[in-house]
Every structure is written in structure tokens, then in C-alpha cells.
Amino acid sequence: MQVHVVKSKIHRVKVTGADLNYIGSITIDEDLMDAANIIQGEKVQIVNNNNGERLETYAIPGPRGSGEITLNGAAARKVAKGDVLILITYAMMHIEEAKQFKPALVFPNEADNTLT
Numbered sequence: 252m253q254v255h256v257v258k259s260k261i262h263r264v265k266v267t268g269a270d271l272n273y274i275g276s277i278t279i280d281e282d283l284m285d286a287a288n289i290i291q292g293e294k295v296q297i298v299n300n301n302n303g304e305r306l307e308t309y310a311i312p313g314p315r316g317s318g319e320i321t322l323n324g325a326a327a328r329k330v331a332k333g334d335v336l337i338l339i340t341y342a343m344m345h346i347e348e349a350k351q352f353k354p355a356l357v358f359p360n361e362a363d364n365t366l367t
Contacts, residue, residue: 258342259287259355263300264320264364266334273323279338280319281312282366288355289340296341297326301334318364335361 261283268278277295289295295310308326313319320338322330330336344352360367 252346253343254346254349255341255343256349256352257354258340259289261287261338261357263335263361264359266330266332267319268321269327269330270321270323271327275324276309276311278311278313278319278321280317281315283359284312286366287357293340296339298337299330299334304329320364
């Protein structure tokens with residue numbers, strides 16, 4: 252049997268931008284992506300603490316050390332600059348592996364979304 256488990260989580264980052272005219276995705280500071288073990292193109296669940304919205308899109312890397320969290324395309328309508336988000340990815344694995352698995356949990360600086 253396989254189960255879905257949390258693979259990674261970036262907890263409480265602030266939206267730095269929303270670009271309705273971009274094709275789609277979420278732009279995430281590449282340092283945050285690395286810390287959370289998120290790869291380019293990976294599906295990301297976005298939970299907006301300010302308005303309760305939940306949506307899924309895919310990750311694209313933003314400039315390192317920038318703290319960038321930008322929702323692109325239609326997802327830009329679900330956030331406002333300054334909203335606090337939780338970003339979650341999941342993996343499927345055999346149940347015995349899942350019992351031992353430890354997700355990558357990242358708690359960035361809430362002032363600027365960086366790892367400092």
C-alpha cells in the first residue's frame with residue numbers, strides 16, 4: 252500500500268507579488284526551495300491564512316536570497332501582497348517507508364521570507 256505524506260512545508264511566508272499576466276505557477280526564492288527540497292515544476296499546495304483559500308500550482312525558482320513569493324496567472328486572484336501562506340508538497344511512498352520519513356519543514360524569517 253502507498254500513502255500520500257507531507258514531503259515539505261514552508262511555513263508562514265508573505266506574498267511579495269501577484270502577477271495576473273504571467274502564464275501560471277508560484278515563484279519561490281530558490282534558497283527556500285532548496286531548504287524545503289522542492290524542485291522546479293513540482294506541484295505545490297498553497298494555503299492562504301488570510302482568506303482561507305487553498306489552491307495548487309507548480310513551483311518555479313525565484314532569485315536566491317530575495318524572499319520572493321509571487322503567485323502568477325489565475326492564482327494571483329487568490330492572494331494579496333502581504334498575505335501569509337503555507338506552502339506544502341506531498342509524496343507517495345510505501346506505508347513502511349512513510350512511517351520513518353521526516354519531511355523538510357522550513358520556518359523562514361517572517362519579516363522578509365529569508366532563511367536568516
